[in-house]
Amino acid sequence: MIKSNIKNPDRVRMRQKQICRGAIKVFRKKGFHATSMREIAKSAQISLGNLYDYIEKKEDILFLAHRDILEQIYQAFDETAAAFDGSVDRLVNVIRAIVKRSFELRQEILFCYTETKSLEKKYMKEILRKESEFVGKIEVLIRDGIAAGELRCEEPGVLANVIWYNMTILALRGWNILPAYSVETFTDELIRFTLRGLCAREGEKNKETRDIF
Amino acid sequence: MIKSNIKNPDRVRMRQKQICRGAIKVFRKKGFHATSMREIAKSAQISLGNLYDYIEKKEDILFLAHRDILEQIYQAFDETAAAFDGSVDRLVNVIRAIVKRSFELRQEILFCYTETKSLEKKYMKEILRKESEFVGKIEVLIRDGIAAGELRCEEPGVLANVIWYNMTILALRGWNILPAYSVETFTDELIRFTLRGLCAREGEKNKETRDIF
Amino acid sequence: MIKSNIKNPDRVRMRQKQICRGAIKVFRKKGFHATSMREIAKSAQISLGNLYDYIEKKEDILFLAHRDILEQIYQAFDETAAAFDGSVDRLVNVIRAIVKRSFELRQEILFCYTETKSLEKKYMKEILRKESEFVGKIEVLIRDGIAAGELRCEEPGVLANVIWYNMTILALRGWNILPAYSVETFTDELIRFTLRGLCAREGEKNKETRDIF
Amino acid sequence: MIKSNIKNPDRVRMRQKQICRGAIKVFRKKGFHATSMREIAKSAQISLGNLYDYIEKKEDILFLAHRDILEQIYQAFDETAAAFDGSVDRLVNVIRAIVKRSFELRQEILFCYTETKSLEKKYMKEILRKESEFVGKIEVLIRDGIAAGELRCEEPGVLANVIWYNMTILALRGWNILPAYSVETFTDELIRFTLRGLCAREGEKNKETRDIF
DNA sequence: GATGAATGAGCCTTCATTCAT
DNA sequence: GATGAATGAAGGCTCATTCAT
8 A cells, every 4th residue: 555665565564563553652642743753763663764665755654553543443343343242232332342442542542533634635535434434334233223123213324423433532532531430430321321312222131231221 | 821022911912813813714724733833924914023922932823723713612602501591401502503613613623623732731721621611511501401300311420521522523523424414414313312312301391302302 | 036935126136146156156066966055055154044035946046056157158248249340350259258258167167067957947948048049149140240241151050059069168178178278279279260160251351350360 | 997896707897787778778867866776776677785796886887877978989989980091081970970979879978968077086087088088089180181281270189179079069059959950961060160160171082071062 | 696675864945933123 | 013034953855875684
């Protein structure tokens, strides 16, 4: 995807990972613009010149970082969704997993939110397409829940966006929530709010759901 | 608040407004970092030298812009809250008003989200304190609703944050919502979701609430 | 012609002259590519930042230098041509004057020859157009001489180019000529060669011409 | 001449030829400075590391290229001079041959003129010595012509330089000549101008010379 | 001998900020 | 108070050259 002077593709993959991990370490604290290529190189333990053998321009690293961070979120999604049956159970556990992961990666997520705008068109498109795909997966869960008679709402597409958005709230607004509430308290309340918002039937059999009400 | 060489405080206020309005015009399109002081000066129709008589450093303008933009949101809140009786009606209409205003100011809001991190501690604190205050007002509305027996939830403080956060969703995720749904459809669904999430009783008498269910 | 941030056009002219004179001083020794902007700034006694207020990019200085140097040649041409009557006398004295000036400016001329290729299209065109204009003036002198029955040749346009080219020979090949011959000896022989090449009648009355044969 | 790590001198010669031919291909278009070692290596179909086994530094390639290009001119000289008897015939045909060759190699010649200055002292000397040698050969032709009573001039050494210089004019000033005149028209006029400049007697017997007058 | 990855000095350019008028 | 010219530190990026395999 990203242009590189290096022939060996395995090395390219390995080095790009190394670069992006090193970059993220600095981006978390200073953001993209405030971080110089020299700092990135140092943090990634690669020389400045060599760094430019694996990328074309600074912005490429922004994309690599973005992709890497979001991938970790998406992975949490897919792993969790695969581990549960039933759309409501899946939804509940996905929320729980992603809120948790988002909290762990709160600085990284914040970074993504604040720096997406700096991505060039081409990269922006790819990032947004991927994100859109996962919002779509939430929508499918909702629709499945509705089909199963376990959920009810008018616009699943709208709520999928809202729900997805809410899962990352700790990254953006943790400063106002976490001093007062634990991650667990927050998560439970968010799940409750979401299920009620989706008119989840209290009587259903999912353990998770039952416990939380 | 911001240091200035100029004696006349009225002139200072006037000029700072002029500067911040000029700055916002450019910030919307290019963000804070990508905008040079020259551009700000030009957009604000003030000379570069004179500009520095009313602020100390570029970051000061970021703060002025931030404050100005958020003020517009807060104003919508206060005006709407004042126009309605009953906590649920207030809540519903505040959501409606702020979603609308956030949509109008979506570029500005996005700017605030993405550039808050560049604020220095001192300014950041003031901005966050103010925002926290308004989340508090939401919480009061919820608690009032609960007290009136019209709402029910476990953690009003948590949900106040979530609800506030959701009101600005169009600025951050409009790209994935607006191509598919109108602002009105979105708003209605968000309000419905929120009311259900708060276990609002369908039978209550507020016109807004009744209509939407 | 060249973009500048500075408002006062007199100052722009003055500073651009200063810049280009400072630049030429370094260019003569090191050429264009090998000279850094820092060196140019230092040689022109202007700060690096301020330098960029008067030009847009390094190449602009190359153009300024080019123009300045060639202007000095052209000036010698026009002054000399104006000082003499009769096309042959004019031609002879123009050769003498320009060979002399080219010798004085030999490093600068050499610089022009070796760095023209680095000029961007737009500038190149302007430089070449001007040069072409002066070759045209030589051609006119030849044609006038022919019309007056004092010269004879088949292709005045071709020879105008050759003659013009020969006037700058000391700049490009002085290394092989000047160790063995004085500028005067060279000039006299070149003029003789040229007049004979143009079949100038020995019997004519121009003093210059008579002396040299 | 040029330092190399490789033992086998045949291999060195072969590789250096390969390198210089590859380099010239790129130099013609981009010049010396603008061409990177990577590009040279690619154009010469040799790896970057291996390239440095046959040269010491980039400048060495400049010398190799220079020598290779000029050799082609010198070859044209020697071949032509050998093919004709009589100094004037030789002179005329050498001019014709070298003008032709210079036109074919105009980009390369231009390259030599514009990049000589980048040669380091040691190489510069060798290049200039060789060139001087050929100017000397022209001078000999003139002196022979004078001795044979076929030519006349005061300073054969000066005119030898001028004549040599004029043979490469198409490379440096073709832009102003070739749009208007064919190479043949130019060559004929240059020869005529030169012969007249040397007071060649019209009545002599050389075929070439007779035809052209 | 050959390959290509690695190094780091140095270049052009921008821009926040100061200062003379 | 206002203007706009001046300063110089710092940033992204390139590229000649070296080195490990």
